[in-house]
Amino acid sequence: MRITRFIFYLCCIAFLGSLFSCTGKSTKYAIPDLAEIKARGYLTGITDYNSTNYFIYKGTPMGFQYELLKLFADHLGVTLELKAETDLDKIFKLLTTGEVDVIAMNLTVTRSRRKTINFTVPIYQTRQVLVQRKPKGWETMNDYELSKALLRNQLDLKGKSVYIQEHSSHSERLKNLSSEIGDSIDIVEVPMSVEELIKVVASGDILYSVCDENVAMVNRYYFPEIDIETPLSFQQNIAWAVNFKSPQLLNELNKWLDGFRKTLRYQLLYSKYFVNRKVSIHVASEYYAITTGKISPYDEYIRKYSQQIGWDWRLLASLIYQESKFNPNVISWAGAIGLMQLMPSTAQKFGAKAILSPEDNIAAGVRFLAWLDNNLKDKVSDKNERIKFILASYNVGLGHILDARRLAEKYGKDPAVWTDNVDFFLLNKSKPGYYTDQVVSHGYCRGEEPYFYVIEVMERFKHYCNLVKDDEPK
Numbered sequence: 372m373r374i375t376r377f378i379f380y381l382c383c384i385a386f387l388g389s390l391f392s393c394t395g396k397s398t399k400y401a402i403p404d405l406a407e408i409k410a411r412g413y414l415t416g417i418t419d420y421n422s423t424n425y426f427i428y429k430g431t432p433m434g435f436q437y438e439l440l441k442l443f444a445d446h447l448g449v450t451l452e453l454k455a456e457t458d459l460d461k462i463f464k465l466l467t468t469g470e471v472d473v474i475a476m477n478l479t480v481t482r483s484r485r486k487t488i489n490f491t492v493p494i495y496q497t498r499q500v501l502v503q504r505k506p507k508g509w510e511t512m513n514d515y516e517l518s519k520a521l522l523r524n525q526l527d528l529k530g531k532s533v534y535i536q537e538h539s540s541h542s543e544r545l546k547n548l549s550s551e552i553g554d555s556i557d558i559v560e561v562p563m564s565v566e567e568l569i570k571v572v573a574s575g576d577i578l579y580s581v582c583d584e585n586v587a588m589v590n591r592y593y594f595p596e597i598d599i600e601t602p603l604s605f606q607q608n609i610a611w612a613v614n615f616k617s618p619q620l621l622n623e624l625n626k627w628l629d630g631f632r633k634t635l636r637y638q639l640l641y642s643k644y645f646v647n648r649k650v651s652i653h654v655a656s657e658y659y660a661i662t663t664g665k666i667s668p669y670d671e672y673i674r675k676y677s678q679q680i681g682w683d684w685r686l687l688a689s690l691i692y693q694e695s696k697f698n699p700n701v702i703s704w705a706g707a708i709g710l711m712q713l714m715p716s717t718a719q720k721f722g723a724k725a726i727l728s729p730e731d732n733i734a735a736g737v738r739f740l741a742w743l744d745n746n747l748k749d750k751v752s753d754k755n756e757r758i759k760f761i762l763a764s765y766n767v768g769l770g771h772i773l774d775a776r777r778l779a780e781k782y783g784k785d786p787a788v789w790t791d792n793v794d795f796f797l798l799n800k801s802k803p804g805y806y807t808d809q810v811v812s813h814g815y816c817r818g819e820e821p822y823f824y825v826i827e828v829m830e831r832f833k834h835y836c837n838l839v840k841d842d843e844p845k
Contacts, residue, residue, distance in 0.1 A: 582599065666839060
């Protein structure tokens with residue numbers, strides 16, 4: 372019965388993995404090094420989504436690897452383009468083909484992996500441990516009784532089936548261990564993440580798995596029925612990886628990591644995700660998006676009304692988070708109210724009967740977005756490009772965006788393209804040379820706010836797309 376249930380679980384995981392992954396024609400990429408990355412203005416990283424590396428909690432992107440990689444991108448003075456994937460084989464292929472610049476995840480440094488990728492200096496050290504389920508009634512057992520009921524000697528793994536993540540370093544370690552103990556271990560590689568396997572061990576559907584100890588300790592907080600006290604390795608180096616053809620990037624990464632690891636900021640970041648028990652609260656929350664698919668308490672309304680303007684609901688969710696962090700009762704210093712921070716006059720104009728009502732506020736806000744879309748449609752024909760104009764208009768007003776378009780046209784830029792065209796003139800509309808120009812009708816504008824507003828909403832939207840699938844919740 373348990374095996375049947377586990378096979379069914381594997382099928383479900385494979386299906387979910389297909390939802391999270393992108394498919395399409397294979398593309399050959401030039402392998403960029405540090406100079407090319409700085410010149411183009413962005414660093415492409417890849418990590419896996421789980422309770423420590425990268426996740427969304429109450430609408431906010433979080434994670435040790437995500438934050439560390441973002442700090443490195445900031446150090447380079449470039450933006451971060453982050454991809455999410457759990458299939459290690461795909462991850463390594465994306466690096467070797469040049470589609471990503473850095474693998475930022477818990478990679479155990481091994482001799483076999485060194486043949487195909489360049490490892491950075493270690494980010495930290497940890498050891499591999501056996502994950503097994505405690506026996507029934509473990510809550511009342513003392514340490515001696517518990518140890519007697521569990522596998523504590525590595526020799527006792529002979530003949531046992533141990534389920535591990537496909538293509539992980541755990542396979543290599545178990546093969547070496549099998550040789551060391553002089554007997555066979557049934558190593559079962561499956562297309563599941565380490566944390567998914569921990570969950571299956573906790574449910575009792577499989578008996579054994581393997582995990583890095585620091586990740587296992589985090590998972591123990593919300594799966595108290597698992598035991599992780601049996602070590603399977605000595606301390607091992609955990610590092611990032613770059614392509615062999617990016618030596619300058621590797622050198623810069625190593626210098627930065629060497630320095631950053633000695634700082635208090637690094638210690639606080641590590642403790643935040645691997646020591647602080649609040650991480651378990653996040654994972655157990657209804658708004659831990661990886662497992663629940665929920666971004667906010669108002670997803671039902673966001674999904675419903677986003678359809679009225681043909682937006683991806685996750686984009687509308689990102690806008691709402693930017694406005695209110697999903698607090699329906701917030702009132703700004705200027706008098707904007709509710710989830711979508713509508714001014715009372717705007718709310719009334721677009722039909723909000725009760726401005727503090729989450730549904731009314733979202734409905735009115737979406738009607739306002741539709742109005743902006745209608746006013747920009749004949750000026751910016753490309754729908755995806757127009758979204759950026761709409762976001763900026765929502766933040767600062769349509770008049771200032773039309774001014775920025777006229778300035779772009781006057782100075783030889785494309786008034787129908789946002790990035791490096793219209794956004795430049797909006798950003799600089801606080802300078803007299805621009806806001807006093809004869810083509811400007813709405814005067815001074817502190818352009819930094821709407822400029823970064825668009826960037827932040829679109830960046831968060833990418834995170835939501837990485838971690839929350841676009842379908843109806845079950």
